[in-house]
Amino acid sequence: MTRANAITFAGGTNILELQAGSIITGNVVAFSSADTLRLGGNASASFDVSQIGTQYLGFGIFKKAGSSVWTVTGSNSAAMPWAVNAGTLAVNATMANAIMAVNGGGTLAGTGTVGSVIVAGGGTFAPGNPLGTMTVQGNLAFQSGALYLVQVNPSTSSLANVTGTATLTGGSVQAVFAPGSYLARHYTILHANGGLGGTSFAGLTTAAMPTGLSATLGYGANDVFLNLTAVLGVGTGLAGNSQNVAGAINSYFNGGGALPPGFLPLFGLSGASLSNALSQLSGEATTGAQQAGIKLTNQFLTLMLDPYAYGRGGVFAGGNAGTGGALALASEEALPPEIALAYAKVMKAPATPMPATVAPQWSAWGGAFGGTSKTQGDAVAGSHDLTAKTGGFAAGLDYKVAPGTVMGFALAGGFTNWDLAGGIGGGSGDAFQAGLYAVTRPGPWYLAGALSFSQHWMKTERTAFAGNRLEGRFDAQSYGGRIETGWRVATPLGGVTPYAALQAQSFHAPGFAESDLNGGSFGLAYASRNANATRSELGARFERLVAVSDTALVSLQARAAWAHDWVSDPTLTPTFQALPGASFVVAGATAVPDLALVSAGAELRLAGGWSLAGRFDGELAGRGQTYSGTGTVRYAW
Structure with missing residues (x-):
């Protein structure tokens, strides 16, 4: 298909920023590989990466700017360095050779495939939409102050599947829990074929944590786990009988047992309601x-x-x-x-x-x-x-x-x-x-x-x-x-x-x-x-x-x-x-x-x-x- 050039850059270092509602029907030709194609603005939009190299020609730098959420789809095997500087870049595309630099204020999300990922301080790597798996075709590294954002629901969690090594030192994890009754106590939140190199995350925070549960991180040779521990009634001043019942339920769950559905609403109770139920x-x-x-x-x-x-x-x-x-x-x-x-x-x-x-x-x-x-x-x-x-x-x-x-x-x-x-x-x-x-x-x-x-x-x-x-x-x-x-x-x-x-x-x-x-x-x-x-x-x-x-x-x-x-x-x-x-x-x-x-x-x-x-x-x-x-x-x- 032959398409006329709509935009042709001549001389200098140029930036083309696409925002929600942008429509370009012809080709966009960069002057050199120093030119930048940027997804920006404040409104959410989507972009097909297969257009890079076919409609958007000659660009060598790719960025995400602005507070918007851009969802990229399609497939592109070209080596493309991306910098996520602000907002969210949700990659639901196959971009195995796209090296991702997630800088402060930026978030990389999605369920697609990307190349190696480096998350700088203040940057967030959040695989999933919000749940699901993102594949990192290469290595993953977190720098000091970087955040790994994990979404959790009662049956599964988001996951980064890394084909290379994962370096965790300096990064921290935030686990966000969806409402529901949690049966599982063990979630794999990161897997690296090349191992973790003996590194671990600096810390863990949680959001919307279900009542009666606490979370910790665990590590294997190639995996990072989010482990839930039942702490029903712990530290709440329950009377002896109620605390003994809660302790038996906690021990069973923490020992690997799956709680029957009837027990799960207990973990949403507190105060007198919890005490009465346990009695x-x-x-x-x-x-x-x-x-x-x-x-x-x-x-x-x-x-x-x-x-x-x-x-x-x-x-x-x-x-x-x-x-x-x-x-x-x-x-x-x-x-x-x-x-x-x-x-x-x-x-x-x-x-x-x-x-x-x-x-x-x-x-x-x-x-x-x-x-x-x-x-x-x-x-x-x-x-x-x-x-x-x-x-x-x-x-x-x-x-x-x-x-x-x-x-x-x-x-x-x-x-x-x-x-x-x-x-x-x-x-x-x-x-x-x-x-x-x-x-x-x-x-x-x-x-x-x-x-x-x-x-x-x-x-x-x-x-x-x-x-x-x-x-x-x-x-x-x-x-x-x-x-x-x-x-x-x-x-x-x-x-x-x-x-x-x-x-x-x-x-x-x-x-x-x-x-x-x-x-x-x-x-x-x-x-x-x-x-x-x-x-x-x-x-x-x-x-x-x-x-x-x-x-x-x-x-x-x-x-x-x-x-x-x-x-x-x-x-x-x-x-x-x-x-x-x-x-x-x-x-x-x-x-x-x-x-x-x-x-x-x-x-x-x-x-x-x-x-x-x-x-x-x-x-x-x-x-x-x-x-x-x-x-x-x-x-x-």
Whole structure:
């Protein structure tokens, strides 16, 4: 094709600057190779480099000037030295012999091919549009103050692929992150076939870095890597449980694991939103099973060893004669006449100050029990307030094996229910309980003991981050024992019995895995757990007998004591099922060690061996309270 010359330079050193909107239909002929073809202006435009040598003839210098972005396309194999002095030159062309000098204020970008590149101080090399690969057919060198600009998205990054060597000394990297959920932790941002010559970048800065991630540079023999490190929650003052969950997620990601998509929105959260989400993931709700199980066993042991139960003691019995049971008064204690008369009618015995024969040998009883407790969480540990409810029905049989000695057994069916504050979750359970007990009183002192076993069928429920519902089911067992001794002192107002007791329990929960009902990958697998609870008690019991008619007596009862508990910390070790090896420790609300025990109750004892009783018990402390009650009916014969 023959084209007329539109511009012909004659003499001197000339510059032709093209700006956006420039239209030249003919040839442009330079005077010599000292003439410059310059792409300039302030508006973006494009240029086909295949026109150099065909339409633009004889130019030997090529520059980019002005703040504009010029995109060059096409292909040209000529040796062309380019200087990028200002704005951006986006090379989407093949210019394998074009040597690029990127000077201060200039940016070289694009996904094409260029010759060797030198980036001076203040200059920027930014391969990609913005993502993609630019090929450097030659060497790449960064001078002091030069910038290597890398674009990153969740799946890939921009890259410079250098066929020669790359000299990095003096340059620095800026990584700009696109919005999104980042699964990858390892990006190759520069490759040089000829190696890096032992050089490295002077530093790294980031822009729009996703919350919960940090970036570092890594180096191989021929590559530069951008490595993402999960730092979810690091340095944000998270409470213990939340930080432990974040640590497990961080460790999994940093160890090379790919996070399931459900976890990725966590990295966009901060402050209270992040703390709440991590708390929901922690599985803390399951820690309430321990306290609920211990409370249920405690109530069962207390019910079996009720020292005031009809047929076991109180002022009905004379010590060695043992008519009233093991917890009787000393034989020398005499009843007031009106009470002795009522006693005689109730017991079908002569109205003597003290009965002399053993009347009831057997006693059958049934009772309902229940209670509620609240334990405060710990803000530092990240545990939440725990409310536990327990209840059930028990039945038992006493037998007087000897004067002053009663043995018996009891069976019970019960339930547990617990909830954590803040919507963290909770659980429930059904239980079967069995126990053996014995009390003996050879004189004013007594000794009592009980053993119990509980089988629990428990279920946990919680709602995790993003509304995912999770359930867990497991069978647990409780073993308990209590031993108590005291000395009864008769006073004009009634009996006073200082006592001491020691109680021990063991709660075993097996390992189990939750079911994720919404498929959010947040299900946890819990390691098995053994928890122990030991209690010492020092206090006194009080009793006063009142005749309400000539066929009925009322026993008024009370207790005041101090208890000290040694309870295993309610901690569990869960693992995210979707993140193998991502285990952590979660702590629940810790039981209060020192408590004031108070009780008040009454028993109505009727003629014919029947009795009805009710009692209130309280365990009081600054960070936790338990309130419970029992109601029993008993028949002795």
